[in-house]
Amino acid sequence: MNPSRRPLIAGNWKMYKGGRTGVELAQGVVEISRTLGSGVDLVIAPPFTVLAAIASTIEDSSVKLAAQNFYPKNEGAFTGEISPLMLKDCGCEWVIVGHSERRQYFGESDSFVGEKVASALASDLIPIVCVGETLDQRQAHETLRVVQQQLHAFLDILARSPRAVAIAYEPVWAIGTGKVAGPGEAEEVHAAIRTWLAEKSDALAVRTRILYGGSVKPDNAATLFACPNVDGALVGGACLEAASFGAIAKAANH
Numbered sequence: 001m002n003p004s005r006r007p008l009i010a011g012n013w014k015m016y017k018g019g020r021t022g023v024e025l026a027q028g029v030v031e032i033s034r035t036l037g038s039g040v041d042l043v044i045a046p047p048f049t050v051l052a053a054i055a056s057t058i059e060d061s062s063v064k065l066a067a068q069n070f071y072p073k074n075e076g077a078f079t080g081e082i083s084p085l086m087l088k089d090c091g092c093e094w095v096i097v098g099h100s101e102r103r104q105y106f107g108e109s110d111s112f113v114g115e116k117v118a119s120a121l122a123s124d125l126i127p128i129v130c131v132g133e134t135l136d137q138r139q140a141h142e143t144l145r146v147v148q149q150q151l152h153a154f155l156d157i158l159a160r161s162p163r164a165v166a167i168a169y170e171p172v173w174a175i176g177t178g179k180v181a182g183p184g185e186a187e188e189v190h191a192a193i194r195t196w197l198a199e200k201s202d203a204l205a206v207r208t209r210i211l212y213g214g215s216v217k218p219d220n221a222a223t224l225f226a227c228p229n230v231d232g233a234l235v236g237g238a239c240l241e242a243a244s245f246g247a248i249a250k251a252a253n254h
């Protein structure tokens with residue numbers, strides 16, 4: 001295993017655990033991280049309201065902090081928005097960009113996702129950029145075309161940066177549905193993404209971790225992580241309990 005592709009398990013808390021229960025969950029993740037050693041990287045992405053508190057909770061651990069979103073300007077009259085510099089200030093090293101829920105419910109386009117990837121990198125935040133097809137697109141055999149088009153919006157930006165970022169393949173039909181992609185389905189898309197990265201630059205393909213997301217649970221994680229191009233997971237529902245997030249991390253820790 002290439003050291004820059006050490007397994008990465010990231011927990012996207014979505015709109016859950018924004019207060020005291022979030023700090024308690026982060027404490028549980030820190031305890032689990034102490035049992036894991038250095039074979040796997042853990043990132044948690046709590047809601048904005050609890051980021052600063054959790055930055056203190058994880059301070060003396062290997063757990064890293066991510067935000068779930070931001071607005072790609074450093075400051076300004078953008079009521080209700082959070083800038084990348086603000087995220088850095090409250091201890092974030094990572095940020096999720098282009099999640100399908102942002103694309104679907106908040107109208108984020110491929111070009112806006114590209115703008116956000118560039119802004120994150122300019123502010124020294126490491127993006128986890130999400131791509132993935134809907135059920136209709138999969139049934140119409142458009143999966144690879146759709147994913148390639150989404151990637152097209154930010155691949156050049158990634159190739160120009162030396163940072164080792166992560167891409168999360170999250171088939172929309174697998175998110176929150178309990179219908180996980182089979183290892184063959186996941187590996188096909190992950191391998192295609194690796195090939196498109198390599199077409200830009202071999203170094204980019206070597207350093208980029210490609211995570212799978214969509215109904216990852218303790219009982220299906222090991223099968224997914226056995227795929228050669230699956231470098232970890234972006235976990236939703238199962239990251240809201242430290243024990244199940246920990247069990248997924250253990251499955252990646254080899």
Ligand code: 13P
Pocket residue numbers: 012099170174175176177178213214215216234235236237238
């Ligand atoms: P679930 O694990 O709940 O399917 O969510 C996946 C996801 O959207 C992670 O970003």
